[in-house]
Amino acid sequence: VQRATGIANNRNVLATARDPKGIQLGASQHVRGQINFLTEETGFYQLCLDNQQNHFGFMQVYLNFGVYYEGFNMEQKQPEESKELNSTLEAIEVSIRKLQIHIFHMWRFYNFARMRKGADSFLLESNYNYVNWWSMAQSCVIVLSGVLQLYFLKRLFSVQPPGRQRC
Template sequence: VQRATGIANSRNILATASDPNGIQLGVSQHTRGQINFLTKETGFYQLCLGNQENHFGFMQVYLNFGVYYEGFEGNKQPEERRELNDTLEAIGTSIHKLQLHIFHMWRFYNFARMRRGADSFLLESNYRYVNWWSMAQSCVIVLSGVLQLYFLKRLFNGQSSSRQRC
């Protein structure tokens, strides 16, 4: 889980995962809140996100789920057949390891993409914030110049009476 905010104090988020019985499986309070847990039952798992540190601003959350099986063997072969097919067994083991490595690289790639997206969103938000405040301050400066010019012109304008102001 990763989140990015516009104008905020912190980019941390509280993420908790619960199993179908409501038992809490993991907690993370970090910008990249990775929670790893083992499951033994099927059902609906719950993911809760909390924003206690930043109460204001826009919130963008990226979710990335990965499920993989370790130690799961569907069909066990007899020992004689395994001895005859050592080459096929070695190939199968190396393919399984390769699949795990590819899955982990895919996860790291997704984390890097989420970090880049969060940074991009933060830069875009700050860019809009700076542009709006610069435009507002420019309008205030121009308006104060016009008002100063108006009052200076009024001060030095001569009236029809003989009384002078300066």
């Protein structure tokens, strides 16, 4: 789980995962958190995000789910004779499974890197907009104060015609 905020002082978000019975499986309170857990039952799993540390600002959350099976064999055991005959095919099948697991992990790491880049990009863009608006507002205040100072100084040193005198 990853999020990017705009005008905020903390980029952490609390993420918790619960199983179908409501038991908490894991938690992460980091900007780029990752929760890994083993499951043995089917059902609806719950992912909760909590933003108590930051109440204001823009938030974007990236979620990346991955499910992979280790040691899961749907095939029934074959007799020893057929294993000897198909040992080459089994070796190829085992290496392909290992390759699939490695590809899956590389895909996860690629997605994490893409999310980190996206979060940093959104943070930079929001800071850029924030700085531009405040710079424009401060420039307007400076120009307005200069005009007002000029007006009051001009009024202070203005000379009245001799026919009208002030008390």
